[in-house]
Amino acid sequence: MEFTTQMDAAKKGIVTKEMEKVAKKEKMEVEELRSLVAEGKVAIPANKNHKSLDPEAIGEGLRTKINVNLGISKDCPSIDAELEKVQTAIDMKAEAIMDLSSFGKTEEFRKRLVDMSPAMIGTVPIYDAVGFYDKELKDITAQEFLDVVEKHGKDGVDFVTIHAGINGETAEVFKRNKRITNIVSRGGSLMYAWMELNGKENPFFEHYDKLLDICEKYDITLSLGDACRPGCISDATDASQVKELMVLGELTLRAWERNVQVMIEGPGHMAINEIEANMVLEKKLCHGAPFYVLGPIVTDIAPGYDHITSAIGGAIAASHGADFLCYVTPAEHLRLPNLEDMKEGIIASKIAAHAGDIAKGVKGAKNVDNEMSRRRQKLDWKGMFELAIDPEKAQRYRAESMPEHEDSCTMCGKMCSMRNMNKVMEGKDINILREDE
Structure with a gap:
C-alpha cells in the first residue's frame, strides 16, 4: 500500500521503517507508536530527501528531544565555522539542528548540513527569502514565500517553522493589547512587517492549503511558529499569545486532515508559576500536538547566563508535557554563539530534558x-x-585537583561519606586522622 507521509502511513495501519527505528529507541511497542503518529500526538520529522537521517520522534510518552540553532549571519558569515559546530552538535547527540541562516545565499550551507546530519534538520524559510530573491521584504510576493518553502523541501529539510498564526485577527489583538517587547520572534516580526507594509493578509495563512501541498509532497513537518511568544516575563500568557495559540489549534486540524505532521512552538520568556498552565493550555487548544518550547526563560536579568534561566524553565516545561526543547546558549540576547557557547547550551538543555523525563515517568529515564x-x-x-x-x-x-587518597576528592578527603559508610558497613575502622589507609 502506498502512502504520502508518516501520518498517512500511520492512519492506513502501515508501519514505516522510521517508525520501527524510533520504537526501538524509545523501548515502545511499534503499534503504540503508530497509533500516536496517526492521532498527531507524535511527529516523526523525516523528509523523503534527507537520506542521512537517523529518525527520531517527538511527542507524547517519548524522551524529550533537544534542538540546536546554528547558521550564518551577515556579521558572522563563515560556513566552515558553522559546520564545525554542526559536527560537534552531532557528536553530542543533539536530536535536531535548525539552520537559522539569515544572510546571502544560504543554499550551500543548508545542503551540506542535510547531507552530513543524521539529526533532523529544521529551517525558517522566511529568513532565507530576502537573500534568495535579493529583494527587500516588502517586495516579496506570496508565491515567492511558498516557493522558498518548496526549495527547502527539495533540499531535504525535515521541519519548517512557519508563522501562519499571526494573521489579520491576531495582528489586531496585538495592536489593542500593548506589550513591553512587542513581537520578539524574528520570523514573526518579519511577517507582521510584511503584512503592515503591504496591507495584506499573512500569505502562509491565506494560502495555507498550498503550503500543505508542499509539506505533503516532501513529508515536511510543520512547526507552527509562535510569532507572539513573550519576549519578557511581563508579556507572558497575554491576549496576543493566547489568540495566536487558538489559531494554531485550528491550523493543526487542517494539517492533519491532509496527513501533514505538526508541532506547536511555544514561549519564550515566562515566570516559573505560569509554565505548567501554559503546557496544559497548548495541549488542550492544539489537540495534543507535540509542543516545542524556547526555554522558557524564567527571568529577564541574566544575559550571559540564559542557558541556566532556560534550563530551569525547560525542565519545568518538560515535566508538564513539553516534548521538544530548543536550546539557549550563554550568548542569548548578546551575539551569535561560538562553539563553546553551543556546547554549554546543549549540555544545559540535555539536563533539562532528562530532568523532565524523570518527572513525567518516561520509560527507563x-x-x-x-x-x-x-x-x-x-x-x-x-x-x-x-x-x-x-x-x-x-x-x-x-x-585539576587530585586528592591524597584516590577513593575521595579534594572537597571531603578522608571525611568522604561514601568512603566512610563503605568502611563502616563492611565492619572496618574509620581513620580520618591517622596516616594508615
Missing part, C-alpha cells in the same frame, strides 16, 4: 541515574565519567 548512584557508592570514578552528560568536563575537574 531513571535507570541511568540509578546506575550513576551505584557507581558513586562504590567510588568508581571511571564508571561515573562513563555515565556523565559531559564526561570531558567531569574528568578535567577531577584531574
Whole structure:
C-alpha cells in the first residue's frame, strides 16, 4: 500500500521503517507508536530527501528531544565555522539542528548540513527569502514565500517553522493589547512587517492549503511558529499569545486532515508559576500536538547566563508535557554563539530534558541515574565519567585537583561519606586522622 507521509502511513495501519527505528529507541511497542503518529500526538520529522537521517520522534510518552540553532549571519558569515559546530552538535547527540541562516545565499550551507546530519534538520524559510530573491521584504510576493518553502523541501529539510498564526485577527489583538517587547520572534516580526507594509493578509495563512501541498509532497513537518511568544516575563500568557495559540489549534486540524505532521512552538520568556498552565493550555487548544518550547526563560536579568534561566524553565516545561526543547546558549540576547557557547547550551538543555523525563515517568529515564548512584557508592570514578552528560568536563575537574587518597576528592578527603559508610558497613575502622589507609 502506498502512502504520502508518516501520518498517512500511520492512519492506513502501515508501519514505516522510521517508525520501527524510533520504537526501538524509545523501548515502545511499534503499534503504540503508530497509533500516536496517526492521532498527531507524535511527529516523526523525516523528509523523503534527507537520506542521512537517523529518525527520531517527538511527542507524547517519548524522551524529550533537544534542538540546536546554528547558521550564518551577515556579521558572522563563515560556513566552515558553522559546520564545525554542526559536527560537534552531532557528536553530542543533539536530536535536531535548525539552520537559522539569515544572510546571502544560504543554499550551500543548508545542503551540506542535510547531507552530513543524521539529526533532523529544521529551517525558517522566511529568513532565507530576502537573500534568495535579493529583494527587500516588502517586495516579496506570496508565491515567492511558498516557493522558498518548496526549495527547502527539495533540499531535504525535515521541519519548517512557519508563522501562519499571526494573521489579520491576531495582528489586531496585538495592536489593542500593548506589550513591553512587542513581537520578539524574528520570523514573526518579519511577517507582521510584511503584512503592515503591504496591507495584506499573512500569505502562509491565506494560502495555507498550498503550503500543505508542499509539506505533503516532501513529508515536511510543520512547526507552527509562535510569532507572539513573550519576549519578557511581563508579556507572558497575554491576549496576543493566547489568540495566536487558538489559531494554531485550528491550523493543526487542517494539517492533519491532509496527513501533514505538526508541532506547536511555544514561549519564550515566562515566570516559573505560569509554565505548567501554559503546557496544559497548548495541549488542550492544539489537540495534543507535540509542543516545542524556547526555554522558557524564567527571568529577564541574566544575559550571559540564559542557558541556566532556560534550563530551569525547560525542565519545568518538560515535566508538564513539553516534548521538544530548543536550546539557549550563554550568548542569548548578546551575539551569535561560538562553539563553546553551543556546547554549554546543549549540555544545559540535555539536563533539562532528562530532568523532565524523570518527572513525567518516561520509560527507563531513571535507570541511568540509578546506575550513576551505584557507581558513586562504590567510588568508581571511571564508571561515573562513563555515565556523565559531559564526561570531558567531569574528568578535567577531577584531574585539576587530585586528592591524597584516590577513593575521595579534594572537597571531603578522608571525611568522604561514601568512603566512610563503605568502611563502616563492611565492619572496618574509620581513620580520618591517622596516616594508615
